[in-house]
Amino acid sequence: MRREFAKLDALTPDEFMAAFIRLQLRAGVAPPAPPPGPPPPWMTTRPAGIRALTRTFRTSDLDRESLRRFDLPVYYALGGLSNPDLYEEIAERLSRVFDDFTLEVFEERHHFDPPHRIEPERLARSLRTLWNRAEAARPSLTGTIF
Numbered sequence: 001m002r003r004e005f006a007k008l009d010a011l012t013p014d015e016f017m018a019a020f021i022r023l024q025l026r027a028g029v030a031p032p033a034p035p036p037g038p039p040p041p042w043m044t045t046r047p048a049g050i051r052a053l054t055r056t057f058r059t060s061d062l063d064r065e066s067l068r069r070f071d072l073p074v075y076y077a078l079g080g081l082s083n084p085d086l087y088e089e090i091a092e093r094l095s096r097v098f099d100d101f102t103l104e105v106f107e108e109r110h111h112f113d114p115p116h117r118i119e120p121e122r123l124a125r126s127l128r129t130l131w132n133r134a135e136a137a138r139p140s141l142t143g144t145i146f
Helices: 002-010 013-024 041-059 064-068 084-097 120-137
Strands: 074-079 101-106
Touching (some): 002 013, 002 041, 013 041, 074 120, 084 101, 101 120
16 A cells, blocks of 8 residues: 555645545445535645544554554444455554454445544444443543543
């Protein structure tokens, strides 16, 4: 995936955004329609911000060993319509890093149609379960906001 993201650097901002959105989705999934009306002013800076993030992802090295020391439950919500080469691969890597890793797949969701917006009750139940496990593991966490 790094090569695919690197190819985006040569594109104009409009081409970049369209290609970036396509990379986030499973093949054959239509990108979301833009909201009605003119885009908000901050959208003009979005391509540059995303470019900075993707460049950082390509050029930095995450210290996974330090992540292994995190000993509380980790939850990963995955949209089933998201690009599996990106998001499923991330979930797979994270499952090897964290001892207590929960993956929940929201089959009809994707990166631009996220579970917290569309299925908030289901996501809230999952997070409450995670928090209860974390509190049981460390009672001193009661009342702590993650």
